[in-house]
Each structure stands twice: as structure tokens, then as C-alpha cells.
Amino acid sequence: MAKRKDATKTGIGVSKSAGMTARKLAEEALLKAGALQRAIFNSANFSSIATDAKGVIQIFNVGAERMLGYTAAEVMNKITPADISDPQEVIARAKALSLELGTPITPGFEALVFKASRGIEDIYELTYIRKDGSRFPAVVSVTALRDAQDAIIGYLLIGTDNTARKLVEAEQQKLDQRLRDQQFYTRSLIESNIDALMATNPSGIITDVNKQMETLTGCTRDELIGAPFKSFFTDPERAEAGIKLVLSEKKVTDYELTVCACDGKQTVVSYNATTFYDRGRTLQGVFAAARDVTERKRVEAERQQAKAAAESANQAKSDFLASMSHEIRTPLNAIIGMADLLKETPLTPDQRAYAEVFQEAGNSLLMLINDILDLSKMEVDQLVLEETDFDLAEILKNAMSLMTLRAHEKSLSLVYHLAPDVPTFLAGDVMRLRQILLNLIGNAIKFTERGEVVLRVKHEPGASEPGLLRFSVSDTGIGIPLDKLDAIFKSFTQVDSSTSRKYGGTGLGLTISKRLVELMGGRIWVESVADQGATFYFTVRLRVRTKTPLPARKARTQPAPLVIAGSDRAVSVLVADDSIHNRMLLQAYLRAGQYLVDIVENGAEAVGKVQTGHYDVVLMDMQMPVMDGYTATRAIRQWEQSQNRGPLPIIALTAYALSGDRNKCLEAGCTDYLAKPIKKEAVFAVIAEHVQNATQSAEPERGAAESAVTVRADPEIADLIQEFMHAMKSRTDTLAHALHARDYQTIRTLGHQMNGEGGTFGFDAISTFGAELEQAALREDDQMARKTVDDLISYLKRVQVVYDHNEEAT
Numbered sequence: 001m002a003k004r005k006d007a008t009k010t011g012i013g014v015s016k017s018a019g020m021t022a023r024k025l026a027e028e029a030l031l032k033a034g035a036l037q038r039a040i041f042n043s044a045n046f047s048s049i050a051t052d053a054k055g056v057i058q059i060f061n062v063g064a065e066r067m068l069g070y071t072a073a074e075v076m077n078k079i080t081p082a083d084i085s086d087p088q089e090v091i092a093r094a095k096a097l098s099l100e101l102g103t104p105i106t107p108g109f110e111a112l113v114f115k116a117s118r119g120i121e122d123i124y125e126l127t128y129i130r131k132d133g134s135r136f137p138a139v140v141s142v143t144a145l146r147d148a149q150d151a152i153i154g155y156l157l158i159g160t161d162n163t164a165r166k167l168v169e170a171e172q173q174k175l176d177q178r179l180r181d182q183q184f185y186t187r188s189l190i191e192s193n194i195d196a197l198m199a200t201n202p203s204g205i206i207t208d209v210n211k212q213m214e215t216l217t218g219c220t221r222d223e224l225i226g227a228p229f230k231s232f233f234t235d236p237e238r239a240e241a242g243i244k245l246v247l248s249e250k251k252v253t254d255y256e257l258t259v260c261a262c263d264g265k266q267t268v269v270s271y272n273a274t275t276f277y278d279r280g281r282t283l284q285g286v287f288a289a290a291r292d293v294t295e296r297k298r299v300e301a302e303r304q305q306a307k308a309a310a311e312s313a314n315q316a317k318s319d320f321l322a323s324m325s326h327e328i329r330t331p332l333n334a335i336i337g338m339a340d341l342l343k344e345t346p347l348t349p350d351q352r353a354y355a356e357v358f359q360e361a362g363n364s365l366l367m368l369i370n371d372i373l374d375l376s377k378m379e380v381d382q383l384v385l386e387e388t389d390f391d392l393a394e395i396l397k398n399a400m401s402l403m404t405l406r407a408h409e410k411s412l413s414l415v416y417h418l419a420p421d422v423p424t425f426l427a428g429d430v431m432r433l434r435q436i437l438l439n440l441i442g443n444a445i446k447f448t449e450r451g452e453v454v455l456r457v458k459h460e461p462g463a464s465e466p467g468l469l470r471f472s473v474s475d476t477g478i479g480i481p482l483d484k485l486d487a488i489f490k491s492f493t494q495v496d497s498s499t500s501r502k503y504g505g506t507g508l509g510l511t512i513s514k515r516l517v518e519l520m521g522g523r524i525w526v527e528s529v530a531d532q533g534a535t536f537y538f539t540v541r542l543r544v545r546t547k548t549p550l551p552a553r554k555a556r557t558q559p560a561p562l563v564i565a566g567s568d569r570a571v572s573v574l575v576a577d578d579s580i581h582n583r584m585l586l587q588a589y590l591r592a593g594q595y596l597v598d599i600v601e602n603g604a605e606a607v608g609k610v611q612t613g614h615y616d617v618v619l620m621d622m623q624m625p626v627m628d629g630y631t632a633t634r635a636i637r638q639w640e641q642s643q644n645r646g647p648l649p650i651i652a653l654t655a656y657a658l659s660g661d662r663n664k665c666l667e668a669g670c671t672d673y674l675a676k677p678i679k680k681e682a683v684f685a686v687i688a689e690h691v692q693n694a695t696q697s698a699e700p701e702r703g704a705a706e707s708a709v710t711v712r713a714d715p716e717i718a719d720l721i722q723e724f725m726h727a728m729k730s731r732t733d734t735l736a737h738a739l740h741a742r743d744y745q746t747i748r749t750l751g752h753q754m755n756g757e758g759g760t761f762g763f764d765a766i767s768t769f770g771a772e773l774e775q776a777a778l779r780e781d782d783q784m785a786r787k788t789v790d791d792l793i794s795y796l797k798r799v800q801v802v803y804d805h806n807e808e809a810t
Contacts (some may be wrong), residue, residue, distance in 0.1 A: 400414060574609055
């Protein structure tokens with residue numbers, strides 16, 4: 001029994017102990033749960049407000065205190081949550097709920113908990129008002145608190161500060177609005193563009209279009225989007241190629257296509273396109289613009305037609321001028337030439353006076369023709385300036401000497417002044433500069449009865465260019481009235497335009513001078529007072545040279561006979577001209593110069609004569625019946641090639657004097673060109689020059705002892721030739737040293753100088769040697785350079801022998 005009791009006691013003790021442990025554990029768990037609940041309830045991130053059934057605040061947690069600025073003691077058992085909410089929002093909520101639920105709801109706490117009181121989950125936004133009056137947006141979750149019998153004993157309002165989210169939402173709204181604005185702006189640009197715009201994917205499928213594309217194709221936006229781009233053009237393959245070209249080149253400009261609208265209407269467009277990408281630089285497709293160029297092409301076609309018409313008119317004018325020039329110059333050539341020949345025959349004083357009248361009238365007519373042609377060439381932009389080196393002092397002296405006799409006849413003083421600081425070694429169109437000076441000096445003499453004519457040259461005041469010069473021609477003549485100053489540079493205009501005017505002339509001289517001055521980069525003007533003389537000023541731009549130019553060769557007054565070593569034949573000339581007067585004139589000129597002459601009347605006869613005879617030079621008129629000179633020259637050149645013959649010098653004779661005529665003759669194969677009327681001295685000079693060239697080019701082996709050498713025995717430049725030959729001897733010595741040192745730069749420089757100077761003194765072979773040395777130096781070809789120098793030395797020795805022989809004969 002005792003043992004059983006003890007056992008019982010032990011069991012009871014164990015049971016009590018276990019019960020106490022379980023209760024303790026339960027209490028501890030409850031304490032932990034309570035602590036957790038309190039921690040949650042008092043979280044600073046949430047405002048937890050509990051009310052009684054009437055809405056009076058019973059609990060106000062730490063989070064509520066921090067969010068609203070009140071202490072729990074300040075609000076508990078004193079106010080409802082409605083008192084810390086925006087009253088207008090509470091009123092608005094009451095109205096909204098009344099409509100939603102179909103029952104009147106009183107503004108105030110009831111509006112905040114009405115849904116929760118009906119068992120409906122309720123989360124809403126409203127604005128809380130802090131103790132300091134500041135406001136913040138909150139998200140509030142409302143729950144009804146119930147007892148064991150499910151009766152409402154209060155409400156729990158859990159709120160979170162929604163300020164940050166509101167700011168994010170506001171920023172997002174701004175971004176969304178900006179995006180919408182940008183999309184609207186972009187769309188407005190696309191829709192307002194005058195071009196038809198479209199986008200395609202890389203496969204050429206249309207992804208977007210504007211209204212202009214709809215109008216152009218006659219299709220709706222829905223019909224276009226998703227369709228192949230190529231389907232809307234007359235040449236689908238070319239359209240597809242355009243897309244591929246953009247994808248490969250990234251851009252296409254002015255790619256022409258023809259759109260075919262749904263109704264069959266066709267429109268030519270200029271297609272311009274580029275590729276476009278997303279932010280990741282991934283290719284999205286092609287953006288293209290198609291502009292209707294129908295009107296542009298129509299305008300271009302009209303412009304081309306107008307241009308063609310203008311060019312045709314200019315060509316017709318040029319052709320007419322050329323024809324008139326030919327028709328006038330041909331008989332004028334005979335008039336002036338025959339007057340020259342007539343003056344060389346025995347004449348009575350009256351007959352000589354008549355011949356001089358013919359000559360003067362012919363020269364005046366020739367000057368008029370030249371003026372008209374110059375003016376016409378300027379009007380059709382066919383007058384081209386040339387550039388040569390010249391000595392300004394020599395040009396001024398020459399121009400004044402030409403006018404001296406006219407000034408002397410009127411007892412006028414004719415002087416010129418060249419400022420000491422003006423550079424005299426210049427480059428420009430010296431012939432046109434001389435023409436301007438002679439026009440102005442001639443006018444000054446014409447309109448001056450007593451006193452003087454003065455030419456002055458100085459730098460243009462204030463100009464930084466050393467070659468910008470101012471020329472002035474002053475006279476003491478009749479002057480120009482103020483109201484006539486603007487008119488004097490117009491064509492066919494003179495101060496006195498009456499039929500009984502005292503002074504003759506066409507009035508073209510000043511017009512031509514003005515155009516020439518402007519072509520030379522300058523201007524021309526006049527200052528004058530009636531009856532007190534006039535001063536014409538003009539400026540021109542010239543290039544300044546640092547070296548003295550070689551003196552120009554003077555015109556020959558007697559035939560520049562040829563002495564050919566190793567040969568006693570005279571020079572044989574073939575003349576081809578359909579004009580009997582020209583044939584007579586040329587025959588007289590040539591026979592007076594002791595040339596052998598054959599005469600033919602057309603090109604066909606000239607070709608036959610060349611093929612069966614032997615001539616040193618041909619004077620070929622370019623306008624002849626049966627076969628003209630161009631055709632005859634080409635036929636001769638073809639025959640020479642077939643016979644493996646060197647080119648015979650063929651000198652073109654033509655009365656055409658417009659721009660391009662010289663080139664036309666040279667392109668046909670002519671060696672040189674002479675414009676009619678032809679002067680005896682010019683004929684002799686050109687024959688002498690080209691017969692010499694022909695003799696040199698016909699040498700079987702340059703450098704052979706028996707080769708012919710031609711020297712022009714011109715006493716007027718004999719001293720210069722001697723100086724040149726002495727310089728050539730010095731150059732050969734320098735070349736020998738350069739060859740030894742392989743100094744190709746020196747060889748090239750000397751070769752270039754020889755190439756430019758040889759022909760100036762009549763030694764074209766020296767020019768050829770110079771060109772060969774230049775090429776050898778460029779290639780650093782020592783063997784070719786040495787052979788050329790050896791041949792040059794041999795040639796110079798033979799030239800000196802012939803030159804010395806001519807000097808002794810002279």
C-alpha cells in the first residue's frame with residue numbers, strides 16, 4: 001500500500017510539474033505574441049488608429065504620432081479620424097458613397113467607415129492634416145472590430161504616408177505627358193510634311209505612313225500598313241532595290257521612282273531615305289520621303305529648252321558673225337594686200353595717194369570688223385584672255401610710238417609717266433592691254449585740238465595687291481557733258497550723235513575697253529567737264545614677275561631667208577585657195593620672198609599635189625569648194641601615216657576669227673593658223689618657223705654628222721642668239737657635272753629651262769632636248785640623260801658652224 005501511495009504521489013507530482021511547464025510556455029508564447037502585436041501596432045511606418053463604435057479615438061500608435069504630429073494623449077477620447085482628415089474630401093466621399101450604395105451617408109466619421117461597417121473591404125485615399133496644418137496624402141485601410149457576438153465595438157484605421165508614391169506618380173504623369181506631347185509633335189511634323197512619308201521594316205513592309213502618302217497612292221492608312229513597299233511603284237524591282245540600297249549604304253538621296261496609285265495615276269517622285277534604330281542601336285527599318293517632282297521636272301525641261309534655245313540663238317549669231325567675217329575678210333584681204341603690192345610698183349604721186357587711200361580705208365574697215373567681232377565674242381562669252389610675260393615699260397613706249405604721228409599731225413604733246421614704284425615685269429593679256437591703251441589714247445587725240453594727251457600708270461591707291469595698277473589717259477580736248485558720262489560706254493554711242501557730227505567713229509572702242517577691263521579684274525570710269533578735257537581711268541589686275549621677260553620678236557619687214565646646211569634647194573610652198581585674188585596676192589608675196597610656189601583651187605587638188613610632189617609647207621584655205629581645207633588636211637594626215645611619212649607643215653588660212661576657230665583648224669591636223677587679212681610679214685614668219693621645224697623633225701638620226709641643221713638668220717636678234725648660245729655652252733658644262741653627281745634635280749631644272757627657251761630663239765630642237773632631259777631626270781634614267789646631253793653638245797656645235805657661216809655671208 002505504501003509503495004502504491006508513493007507511486008501515486010510521484011505521478012501526481014509529475015502531472016503538476018508538467019502542467020506548470022505547459023502553462024508557462026503558453027504564457028511566454030502569449031507574451032511574445034503580445035510583444036509582436038505591440039511592435040507591429042506601434043510600427044513607425046504605419047499609423048494605427050483604433051476607435052470605439054462611435055468613432056472616438058481609443059488607440060493612437062507611435063506611427064500615427066510621427067505622421068500626424070499629435071501625441072496619443074492629445075487625441076485619445078477627444079476626436080475622431082474625421083477631425084484629422086480633409087473635410088472637403090470627407091464630404092466628397094459621403095456623396096460618392098451615397099450614389100454608389102443608394103443610401104444617404106452623413107459626411108463625417110460615418111463616411112470613413114461605412115463600407116467597413118457593412119462588412120465590405122475598404123481601402124481608400126484621402127489627405128490627412130497634421131497638427132501643424134501641413135497635409136500629406138495617405139492610403140487608409142479600414143476594418144470593423146467585433147466582439148464574440150459579432151457586434152461592432154470599434155474600427156481600426158491603418159494608414160501609410162503616400163507622399164513618395166504620389167511624387168513618383170506625378171513625375172510619371174509628367175513623363176507620360178511629355179511622351180504624349182512628343183508623339184503629338186512628331187506626328188504633326190509627319191502629317192504636315194509636304195513629302196509622302198513612310199516607314200518600313202528591314203523586309204520592306206510598310207509600318208507607318210502620313211496623309212501625303214495616302215494622297216499619293218490613293219490608298220488608306222490601313223491598306224498601306226502591312227503591305228510591301230514595292231507594291232506601290234511601276235517598277236517593283238527598282239523600288240525593292242532602293243530599300244536594299246538604303247540598308248547597305250545607310251542613306252539614299254534623289255533615287256527616282258514612279259508611284260502607281262490605286263486609280264492608275266502615275267507620279268514621278270524623288271525618293272530619299274535613311275535607316276533608323278532603337279535605343280539599343282538595333283536596326284528597326286527604313287524611314288523614307290517621296291517628293292512629287294513632276295513640277296520640278298517640268299520646270300527643268302522648260303529651263304533646258306530655254307537654255308537650248310539661247311544656245312541655239314548664240315550659235316546662230318556666232319555662225320552669222322563667222323560667216324560675215326569670212327565674207328568681208330576675204331575681199332578685204334585682196335584689197336589691203338593689193339594696195340600693199342601696188343605701193344611697191346612705180347607710181348605717179350596721184351596713183352600713190354590713191355593706193356594709200358585704199359590701204360587706209362581697208363585698215364579702217366578691218367579695225368571696225370575686229371571691234372564688232374570682239375564685242376560679239378564678249379556678248380556670247382567666247383572671248384578668252386591669254387597670259388604672257390611682258391615688260392610694261394616697253395608696252396607703254398610702243399603704244400605711245402604708234403600714236404606719235406597722229407598726235408604730231410595735230411601738233412599735240414604726247415607724253416607718258418610710269419611711277420617709279422610700279423613693277424614693270426608683269427604677266428597678263430598684253431594684246432588686250434595694248435588694245436585698251438590704244439583705244440583711250442586714240443580717242444583722246446581725236447577729241448583734242450590743242451594741248452596735250454598724258455598717259456600715267458601707278459599703283460591703285462590703297463590696294464594691297466602689287467599687280468593692281470591704275471592707268472589714266474588725260475586730254476585737254478572738248479570734254480564730256482555731265483549728262484553724257486553714263487552713256488559713253490554703251491555700244492554705238494557718242495557724245496555727238498547727230499548726222500553732221502564733226503568726229504567719226506562707231507563708239508565701240510569704249511564699250512570694248514570697258515568689257516576688257518572687267519574681264520581683267522578691274523573697272524573703268526571717266527571724269528570730265530565740258531570744254532575742259534577729260535580723264536579716263538581704268539584698273540587691271542596683272543601678275544608680277546621676278547625675272548625680266550625675253551624681248552618679243554619684232555615684226556619682219558623683209559623676208560627671214562633660210563640657210564640649210566648640206567642643201568641648195570629653195571623652199572617650196574603649195575597654196576590652196578579658191579579666191580583668185582587671194583591666190584594672186586599670196587603668189588606675189590611668196591615670189592617676192594624667192595619661194596617656189598604652186599597654186600591649186602580646192603582641197604582635192606591640194607591632196608593630189610602633196611601625194612605626187614614635194615613641198616616644204618602648205619598654205620591651206622579652210623573654206624573651198626569640192627573639198628574644204630579641213631577635209632583635205634585630214635586626208636593628207638591619213639596618207640602620211642599610211643606612207644610612214646613625217647607631218648608636212650600645213651598652215652590654215654581662214655577669214656573666220658571667232659573663238660574656237662584656231663582649235664578647229666588644229667584638231668583637223670593643221671600645224672598653225674593665220675587669220676585673214678594676211679600680212680606679208682606674217683606669212684614669211686610662219687613659213688620660216690615651221691619649215692625649220694619640219695627640217696629638224698625629218699632628220700634620220702639626230703646627232704649624225706651629216707644631219708641638216710636649220711638656223712634662222714635674223715639680224716634683229718643676232719646678239720641675243722649669241723648670248724643664248726653662250727648660255728647653252730655653260731649649261732652643257734653644268735649638265736656634265738650634274739650627270740657625274742647624279743644630280744637629277746639640276747638636270748630636270750636645266751631641261752625645263754631649255755624646253756621653254758629653245759623655241760623662243762628659233763631652236764625647237766633645243767626645246768626637244770630639254771623635254772627629253774626632263775623626262776630622263778624624272779625617271780632617273782642615267783643612260784638616256786647621258787645620250788641626250790651628248791646629242792645636245794653635237795647639235796650645238798653644228799648650229800654654231802652654220803651660224804658662223806651665215807654671219808660671214810652677211
